[in-house]
Amino acid sequence: xxxxxxxxxxxxxxxxxxxxxxxxxxxxxxxxxxxxxxxxxxxxxxxxxxxxxxxxxxxxxxxxxxxxxxxxxxxxxxxxxxxxxxxxxxxxxxxxxxxxxxxxxxxxxxxxxxxxxxxxxxxxxxxxxxxxxxxxxxxxxxxxxxxxxxxxxxxxxxxxxxxxxxxxxxxxxxxxxxxxxxxxxxxxxxxxxxxxxxxxxxxxxxxxxxxxxxxxxxxxxxxxxxxxxxxxxxxxxxxxxxxxxxxxxxxxxxxxxxxxxxxxxxxxxxxxxxxxxxxxxxxxxxxxxxxxxxxxxxxxxxxxxxxxxxxxxxxxx
Amino acid sequence: xxxxxxxxxxxxxxxxxxxxxxxxxxxxxxxxxxxxxxxxxxxxxxxxxxxxxxxxxxxxxxxxxxxxxxxxxxxxxxxxxxxxxxxxxxxxxxxxxxxxxxxxxxxxxxxxxxxxxxxxxxxxxxxxxxxxxxxxxxxxxxxxxxxxxxxxxxxxxxxxxxxxxxxxxxxxxxxxxxxxxxxxxxxxxxxxxxxxxxxxxxxxxxxxxxxxxxxxxxxxxxxxxxxxxxxxxxxxxxxxxxxxxxxxxxxxxxxxxxxxxxxxxxxxxxxxxxxxxxxxxxxxxxxxxxxxxxxxxxxxxxxxxxxxxxxxxxxxxxxxxxxxxxxxxxxxxxxxxxxxxxxxxxxxxxxxxxxxxxxxxxxxxxxxxxxxxxxxxxxxxxxxxxxxxxxxxxxxxx
Numbered sequence: 001x002x003x004x005x006x007x008x009x010x011x012x013x014x015x016x017x018x019x020x021x022x023x024x025x026x027x028x029x030x031x032x033x034x035x036x037x038x039x040x041x042x043x044x045x046x047x048x049x050x051x052x053x054x055x056x057x058x059x060x061x062x063x064x065x066x067x068x069x070x071x072x073x074x075x076x077x078x079x080x081x082x083x084x085x086x087x088x089x090x091x092x093x094x095x096x097x098x099x100x101x102x103x104x105x106x107x108x109x110x111x112x113x114x115x116x117x118x119x120x121x122x123x124x125x126x127x128x129x130x131x132x133x134x135x136x137x138x139x140x141x142x143x144x145x146x147x148x149x150x151x152x153x154x155x156x157x158x159x160x161x162x163x164x165x166x167x168x169x170x171x172x173x174x175x176x177x178x179x180x181x182x183x184x185x186x187x188x189x190x191x192x193x194x195x196x197x198x199x200x201x202x203x204x205x206x207x208x209x210x211x212x213x214x215x216x217x218x219x220x221x222x223x224x225x226x227x228x229x230x231x232x233x234x235x236x237x238x239x240x241x242x243x244x245x246x247x248x249x250x251x252x253x254x255x256x257x258x259x260x261x262x263x264x265x266x267x268x269x270x271x272x273x274x275x276x277x278x279x280x281x282x283x284x285x286x287x288x289x290x291x292x293x294x295x296x297x298x299x300x301x302x303x304x305x306x307x308x309x310x311x312x313x314x315x316x317x
Numbered sequence: 318x319x320x321x322x323x324x325x326x327x328x329x330x331x332x333x334x335x336x337x338x339x340x341x342x343x344x345x346x347x348x349x350x351x352x353x354x355x356x357x358x359x360x361x362x363x364x365x366x367x368x369x370x371x372x373x374x375x376x377x378x379x380x381x382x383x384x385x386x387x388x389x390x391x392x393x394x395x396x397x398x399x400x401x402x403x404x405x406x407x408x409x410x411x412x413x414x415x416x417x418x419x420x421x422x423x424x425x426x427x428x429x430x431x432x433x434x435x436x437x438x439x440x441x442x443x444x445x446x447x448x449x450x451x452x453x454x455x456x457x458x459x460x461x462x463x464x465x466x467x468x469x470x471x472x473x474x475x476x477x478x479x480x481x482x483x484x485x486x487x488x489x490x491x492x493x494x495x496x497x498x499x500x501x502x503x504x505x506x507x508x509x510x511x512x513x514x515x516x517x518x519x520x521x522x523x524x525x526x527x528x529x530x531x532x533x534x535x536x537x538x539x540x541x542x543x544x545x546x547x548x549x550x551x552x553x554x555x556x557x558x559x560x561x562x563x564x565x566x567x568x569x570x571x572x573x574x575x576x577x578x579x580x581x582x583x584x585x586x587x588x589x590x591x592x593x594x595x596x597x598x599x600x601x602x603x604x605x606x607x608x609x610x611x612x613x614x615x616x617x618x619x620x621x622x623x624x625x626x627x628x629x630x631x632x633x634x635x636x637x638x639x640x641x642x643x644x645x646x647x648x649x650x651x652x653x654x655x656x657x658x659x660x661x662x663x664x665x666x667x668x669x670x671x672x673x674x675x676x677x678x679x680x681x682x683x684x685x686x687x688x689x690x691x692x693x694x695x696x697x698x699x700x701x702x703x704x705x706x707x708x709x710x711x712x713x714x715x
Contacts, residue, residue, distance in 0.1 A: 050528045079528035085521030102529035
């Protein structure tokens with residue numbers, strides 16, 4: 001498989017393991033969302049993949065055109081860090097040329113590409129302006145350009161959307177998708193769950209240095225997101241509970257209840273099992289969003305992790 | 318290696334296109350000239366102003382006393398001792414005194430002053446003493462010639478045991494100029510390096526650059542870049558300074574170069590640069606901004622100033638214990654050894670020992686600095702404490 005492979009990496013600072021036995025894969029041409037609450041260890045993982053710091057244990061491999069290397073070669077990396085900026089007193093073009101020069105892009109080619117990208121973001125008039133004259137959004141676009149100008153095979157974007165207006169967010173989303181389609185492996189870290197949900201093919205969720213959830217977005221929802229049924233009915237909830245398919249129930253309004261189905265219960269089975277003659281005025285079936293899964297992990301971390309572990313061990317239907 | 322040069326190149330072009338740097342480059346010689354010229358100018362401007370003393374002269378020695386005084390102190394005769402104080406006050410003169418017989422017999426005299434200029438008063442005192450001696454001498458049998466003979470000071474000529482020990486003015490001046498110049502460059506380059514690391518952190522660029530080059534390369538590239546920048550500055554200043562120096566003094570370039578110990582200046586200049594640049598680039602990596610530098614960080618910043626403390630003692634006694642110590646202690650040896658090499662003949666063991674110690678220290682500092690740099694460049698939002706920095710040094714190499 002072409003792409004990134006992370007195998008059992010661990011990083012200890014002092015006596016705490018900031019990253020503990022983490023493994024995942026990011027296949028080429030796909031977008032992997034790395035999620036986790038603040039301080040979960042995302043940046044440390046990213047820095048280890050970049051080769052900025054080294055893991056105490058474990059290995060990182062990158063495969064391109066079936067050639068496997070240990071670690072990701074510098075020239076193939078495009079990186080947009082969360083903590084970002086630009087040399088304030090330097091000109092946009094000279095920064096772009098310096099950074100792509102570090103990646104061994106010939107100057108003439110770099111200049112051509114830079115102008116192309118600047119035009120794409122309507123920044124061509126700022127090519128020879130100093131960074132201090134740029135607005136925050138403009139600077140962020142320049143940083144984005146800087147991270148992909150050398151046509152990297154492996155792109156890491158840490159919170160690329162923060163501080164962007166909705167229009168620019170859409171442009172970024174399009175470009176990121178296009179980069180993946182052109183064969184790059186994209187690793188995206190963000191707190192904006194709706195964007196992650198819309199953009200990422202794979203998800204890797206980490207909490208307190210340990211992996212919690214990983215895999216294809218749909219299969220994650222299937223595995224970890226029990227169906228929820230919102231029911232507006234005059235019938236007492238006991239009547240519904242008799243189906244023995246309900247994990248928990250929550251009253252939303254006077255006659256509106258939210259039933260969370262047990263794992264593995266299909267919505268159709270549940271609906272069919274409902275007592276006949278039940279007065280149903282409204283019925284919606286939903287899955288918890290990525291947002292819900294994330295919040296659950298971030299808040300009730302430990303207990304949720306425990307139950308997840310059970311599920312992973314096969315303790316569900 | 319390629320990355321190293323690219324970083325160095327970036328540091329150089331970034332500075333050469335920076336207005337502040339260009340202004341500094343041009344302004345520094347002007348400032349140095351001012352620092353050297355202003356004291357001389359001030360000294361000239363500070364010519365003592367004219368002061369006037371009123372004298373009631375019962376001895377008829379006014380003319381003799383005036384002859385003993387410099388031009389800027391004038392004496393005016395006044396007959397009436399009753400009104401003399403008012404006259405001095407009204408004319409805003411410096412003071413008055415009375416020359417009478419009791420001055421000759423007791424030597425006591427009251428100089429009443431209105432203007433308390435220490436310099437003028439002591440000149441007047443000295444002249445009165447001389448006058449007293451003259452008058453008393455005139456009453457004795459000793460001739461003026463005899464007196465001059467008795468009072469003549471010893472004429473001491475300083476002769477060095479070995480001819481090569483003899484200080485040559487040219488050596489001294491050139492050594493001092495070089496010491497100051499090279500050390501000034503080490504200081505400014507060091508500060509610029511610190512700023513460069515600090516700025517890269519503050520501009521949040523460190524992480525992006527570190528996804529392209531190793532941190533060791535980034536650090537070495539910075540050090541190399543600022544070394545070349547410093548060299549350019551030095552050459553630029555010498556190119557400006559030499560013609561000026563030749564204009565004012567009779568000066569030959571070859572003679573000047575022959576006068577200095579080139580290997581010593583090269584070695585200690587380079588060694589000092591390595592030591593301080595590594596120290597400062599590492600320091601910059603531990604800081605978020607200069608204003609909130611901690612005590613331990615400020616101490617490191619002050620370290621180069623140590624050399625200046627030793628300048629005086631070394632110049633007055635270039636072979637003394639303090640001079641020997643300061644020329645071996647690695648944090649002062651770069652400047653002090655250069656200076657000593659111009660002032661005296663430094664024993665070979667001292668030069669070699671000092672050189673070895675400097676190299677060793679620079680090597681250790683570079684090792685420590687690269688460890689600190691590696692971690693520090695990725696830390697944001699605060700100045701690292703001393704404890705944290707020690708912890709970083711103990712982290713395993715990645």
